[in-house]
Amino acid sequence: SQQGEEDPQALSIQEGENATMNCSYKTSINNLQWYRQNSGRGLVHLILIRSNEREKHSGRLRVTLDTSKKSSSLLITASRAADTASYFCATDHFGNEKLTFGTGTRLTIIP
Amino acid sequence: NAGVTQTPKFQVLKTGQSMTLQCAQDMNHNSMYWYRQDPGMGLRLIYYSASEGTTDKGEVPNGYNVSRLNKREFSLRLESAAPSQTSVYFCASGQGYGYEQYFGPGTRLTVT
Numbered sequence: 095s096q097q098g099e100e101d102p103q104a105l106s107i108q109e110g111e112n113a114t115m116n117c118s119y120k121t122s123i124n125n126l127q128w129y130r131q132n133s134g135r136g137l138v139h140l141i142l143i144r145s146n147e148r149e150k151h152s153g154r155l156r157v158t159l160d161t162s163k164k165s166s167s168l169l170i171t172a173s174r175a176a177d178t179a180s181y182f183c184a185t186d187h188f189g190n191e192k193l194t195f196g197t198g199t200r201l202t203i204i205p
Numbered sequence: 206n207a208g209v210t211q212t213p214k215f216q217v218l219k220t221g222q223s224m225t226l227q228c229a230q231d232m233n234h235n236s237m238y239w240y241r242q243d244p245g246m247g248l249r250l251i252y253y254s255a256s257e258g259t260t261d262k263g264e265v266p267n268g269y270n271v272s273r274l275n276k277r278e279f280s281l282r283l284e285s286a287a288p289s290q291t292s293v294y295f296c297a298s299g300q301g302y303g304y305e306q307y308f309g310p311g312t313r314l315t316v317t
Contacts, residue, residue: 098247125303136209136295136308137248182247191236191255191302192263197247 098126098183098196106202113170115199117183118163124188126159128168131180131198140168140181170201178203206231209309211296217315218286226281226312228296236301237279239263239271241292242311248295254279255301286316 101116117126125144129137143150143159143166150157156169170177180198187194212227230237235256240248240263250263254273268290270282279298283290293313299306 127305134311136310137297137306139305139307142305186303191261192250192253193238193306194250194264195240195248197245 098185098194100181100183100196100199102199103197104200104202106204107173109173109175109203109205111173113173113177113201113203115168115181115201117166117168117196119166119183119185120164121187122161122164123185125186126157126166127184127186127193128155128157128166129182129184129195131182133179137182173201173203175203175205177201208232209296209298209307211294211309211312213312214310215313217317218283219317220287222286223282223284224286224314225283226294226296226314227278228280228309229278230296230298230307231277232298232307233276234298234300234307235276236299237273238297238299238306239269239279239281240295240297241265241290242295243292251281251294283314286314288316290314291316 127142128140131137154171159166180200182198184193184195209230238253239251252271254260257276272280296309297306
């Protein structure tokens with residue numbers, strides 16, 4: 095069964111606006127990762143946040159993690175047309191080698 | 206570096222036919238993975254290999270077999286294809302538990 099649930103399922107914003115998507119999970123995690131997938135392509139790793147971290151930045155990306163609420167958010171600032179893609183969160187859990195992916199948020203940036 | 210490569214890119218099979226999907230990585234990663242992606246389902250793990258010589262089942266292993274041929278290569282075999290196996294298949298590699306994964310471009314498989 096899927097651990098991560100992204101919200102919203104789809105999001106459309108104007109270029110230049112900020113985009114926020116959320117991920118919730120059910121059981122305690124070791125790490126949480128975000129990936130991007132452009133249409134018809136493989137997934138690309140964006141950022142990894144460990145369970146003892148609360149916030150992490152990478153360029154225009156900001157990820158937060160709230161382990162008490164079992165949730166994470168991905169913020170993309172100053173969006174660009176090239177950010178149009180699906181975004182997935184993935185979790186791994188203590189003692190479990192496997193990553194579990196959510197169903198994704200489809201982000202569309204309107205030029 | 207090519208990263209993770211997969212062959213073929215597209216394949217159409219008839220029900221009952223067999224085929225092998227090939228995957229290779231040139232990043233010296235210990236771990237390799239096979240996923241399938243279906244509309245609205247996200248990615249689901251089929252099999253993985255934590256190191257050369259070991260393989261383990263993932264979430265949806267039924268109907269598939271794998272071989273970790275060496276550190277670089279990890280193949281996925283469908284012995285008797287079924288329409289339910291129509292999907293996009295992704296191979297990935299990584300340093301292992303707690304690290305990011307690197308994905309190949311995918312194989313789009315249709316079983317009629």
